[in-house]
Amino acid sequence: MLLAMKEIKREKLRYSLIILLIALISYMMFILSALALGLAHQNMSALDDWNANSIVLNEQADGVMRASVLTSQQVENAKKHTDGETAAVGFVSTRFITSAEKKESVNFLGVKKDSFIADRVKLNTGRMPQKSHEVVLDQSVATKAQLAVNDQITLGNDTALYTVVGIAHDAKLQIAPVAYGLLSDWHRISPLAPQIEASAVVSTKSFSTPESSLSRFTISQFIQLLPGYSAQNKTFVMMIAVLAIVTLVIIAVFLYIIVLQKLPNIAVLKAQGIPTRYLIGSTVEQGSMVVIFGLLIGIILTVATALPMPASVPMEFSPLLLSATTIGLVAMGVIGSLLPARKIATVDPIALME
Amino acid sequence: MLTTPALRMTHISKTYGTGSSQVQALRDVSLSIERGTLTLILGPSGSGKSTFLTIAGGLQTPDSGEISIDGQPMKALSKRAQDRLRLENIGFILQGHDLVPYLTVMEQFQLVDRVKPKGNISKNELLQLLKDLGVDQLANSLPRDMSGGQQQRVAIARALYTKPSLVLADEPTSALDSHSVEVVGELLRSVAHSQNTAMIVVTHDTRLVTLADDVYDMEDGVLTHRES
Secondary structure (H helix, E strand, C coil): CHHHHHHHHHCHHHHHHHHHHHHHHHHHHHHHHHHHHHHHHHHHHHHHHHCCCEEEEEHHHCCCHHHCCEEHHHHHHHHHCECCCEEEEEEEEEEEEECCCCEEEEEEEEECCCCHHHHHCCEEEECCCCCCCEEEEEHHHHHHCCCCCCCEEEECCEEEEEEEEEEECCCEECCEEEEEEEHHHHHHHCCCCCCEEECEEEECCCECCCCCCEEEEEHHHHHHCCCCHHHHHHHHHHHHHHHHHHHHHHHHHHHHHHHHHHHHHHHHHHHCCCCHHHHHHHHHHHHHHHHHHHHHHHHHHHHHHHCCCCCCCCCCCCHHHHHHHHHHHHHHHHHHHHHHHHHHHHCCHHHHHC | CCCCCCEEEEEEEEEECCHHHCEEEEEEEEEEECCCEEEEEECCCCCCHHHHHHHHCCCCCCCEEEEEECCEEHHHCCHHHHHHHHHHHEEEECCCCCCCCCCCHHHHHHHHHHHCCCCCCCHHHHHHHHHHCCCHHHCCCCHHHCCHHHHHHHHHHHHHCCCCCEEEEECCCCCCCHHHHHHHHHHHHHHHHHCCCEEEEEECCHHHHHHCCEEEEEECCEEEEECC
16 A cells, blocks of 8 residues: 555656546546436336336337237237236327417326226325326426416317326336326327227236237336337447446556556565565555546536536436446456556566666 | 575576577676675676676576575575565665655655564664664655665665665665765675675775675676685
8 A cells, every 4th residue: 555655645646637537437437327327217217106017018019109009809808818907008199288388298198097007106296187187297397397286288189178186206208208197088189999998008917928919028128128228228338338448448558657667666676575466466556546536536526517407307326326337447447457467577677687 | 603604606607698699697606605794796897797696686597506595595485485585685775766766765664564564673773774874864755855875875774674684785886976985885894794794795896895804806707706
């Protein structure tokens, strides 16, 4: 620790620059991971509320609920193939208009008032729809449109007024806020053939093989198939991984150059009998310290960014993810120290002394 | 009573290169250095002094011959054991880079304490040693704030800090003026005698001859004892 700490302390400019670089990289990693988590959450927070196990869609829909339509016969068939509680769900992307002429996009989910989904939606205020032309809105869109319980809106192509009867705590699906209503209203907003009953059937337990015109998915599989979800997550993971690799390269190159500059001193220390493992240990400590100092600054920057951030920015911080990122970066620091460590191990004091 | 010599070299030879570029750096060198003596190895550049120093210090192996430090044959020791032997039994005073540039004088000794916590000279002895060397005022200074001569004196203190039985010095007075040469030469001799250390100085500085207990001349890899 002595060598590592004293060098950082006495070579302030050199180490400040590398620490600043690591701080900026860790800051970007924290922000990106928060955005990734936030966007992922906005893709599926409504599904989290349901705590369902599986979903059945039309086989033609390729796992996409908005492309799925189920006839009454198919709904009944699906329900027969599970032991869990079931709920038929109608899904349509639409928009509402407030009395103040504000227009907002929502994903309308129609469910029956006595379905398990209706029981499980978390509400900030109000109640779930009990009769036709009642809706529950996600809190973010309600706030944005300045709507409260008892306010009225028009939804999609239905010219009749809908009354807001509740505000859901956090209900989003495929990034858009959710509006819950009755399944019968789904038919009004999204006119389809009379025999169409729903978009999907959701169950609290798994489905056995239903008829061939239906496809069953676990909720996890269904989330992965949400349009753009996988691509978005992979993009974020790739960016974060690239940043981790950049950190690794920066630490390795920086420490390698420092070690090259110190070779004469290292050679003398080795000649004097200072164990190679002590010298390598100091370099690894240095790599770790640079990353830890950089991380601390990165965390401060992240907090300073997150606090004033408006709620509309989909950032979410998970202690587990932040810890994993932190541990990953420290590991990059240690691994990055191994290249210079190899140089230390191979320095021949004779080269200096002859 | 027979005592074990601090350094014994028997028929040491070392050749570098092959064919027309072959250089025989050491030719059948044998000597035995007792503790409590200051020995000078005098010779011009390229005479084989540095090769002698590195072989004596266990930093490279000879082509032939035997070498032992405090009775321990170097050949029989693993690399780690050789490192340990150098740390505990041998002090090096080199021509440069002896000091870690970002450690103060006192921290140079703390570094040694980290890897060899026991058997070093006490703090009082260290302060006295620094005083004897005229660098006690520099205890909290960094090498970059010291002159070459001051750095060399601190390097001498660093070499003596572990109470080695053998000190190998490569031109320790090269950066010193005549007065300092005398002071440092006296100190090396005094330490050799008082601490029962075998002090071997490899140099071309003949100003140290009068202070040495033994003088050897080296010419083209051949070591000859100079009769007093």
